[in-house]
Amino acid sequence: MKRPFVLAQVSDLHIKAQGQLSYGVVDTSGMLRGCVRHLLALRPQPDAIVLTGDLTDRALPEEYAALRELLAPLPMPLYLMPGNHDEREALRAAFPEHAYLRQSPEFVQYAIEDHPLRLVALDTLIPGESGGELCERRLGWLDRMLARAPGKATVVLMHHPPFKTLAENMDQHELRNQQALAAVIGRHPQVQAVLCGHVHRPIETRFAGTIASTAPSAAHQMALDLGGDAPLRFVMEPPAYRLHAYTPDTGLVSHTAYIGEFAGPYPLR
Secondary structure (H helix, E strand, C coil): CCCCEEEEEECCCCECCCCCCECCCECHHHHHHHHHHHHHHCCCCCCEEEEECCCECCCCHHHHHHHHHHHCCCCCCEEEECCCCCCHHHHHHHCCCCHHHHCCCCCCCEEECCCCCEEEECCCECCCCCCEECCHHHHHHHHHHHHCCCCCCEEEECCCCCCCCCCCCHHHHCEECHHHHHHHHHCCCCEEEEEECCCCCCEEEEECCEEEEECCCCCCEECCCCCCCCCCCEECCCCEEEEEEEECCCEEEEEEEECCCCCCCCCCC
16 A cells, blocks of 8 residues: 555644743643654654644744744755734744745735645634634635645634634634535535644534544643533643544545554554
8 A cells, every 4th residue: 555645733832932931731742842852753753743833932033043943953845824922023934934924014914826635724823812713815715725636635724713612611712604614615625624723622623525624732731621611721631632644535534643652562462
């Protein structure tokens, strides 16, 4: 069987500068160092990595500088996306050689044509707000981008998920215009999946004739509570990322990789 194209999805890093802890608890820089080591130890290594937002905690220049240094050991193509904790121009300034960040002058959204799986990244950022939005301009851009390559398998990438998680604490800061996005995605059957971050948990559901999912955080996770009235809290469950493997025969197959050192592997007898 031919080796699949493998896309790693790393999300919600919340990098702070100068050894600061996120929320006074989480060593997000240390967590990302562990994530980078884990990615480099994979055999085979991913063909590309996409980082689906909340790259920094406060969008400060020194945080983006720290992020750049932490990502430097990774040799494969990296594709960066803003989340609600990020700032578009600060991201562009910190990574000037990433020309794709300027494909769209108003928003940080782009299409990557270099791989067997086409990557179309959407900007859901509303400056100063935790929730996200896809306005008519962004949705129109997506429709045009998808229409340009109807025969090529594609993933759509965005920070805010376009569905309710049914965990009320996670749905407080959701994406606006979810149905308008569903109408666009539904017109383009080459979309293998909609891949998101934001909620710090692995969640998936059917959406517009395909699958929409969220990645866990490479740092801290949100406490899971489906009761409906829980406050927004985080827990130090294992950090993780997603591996999306694609072949034309199988389509997209997604895995969750937990970061850390664990006992095993042991032979099955």
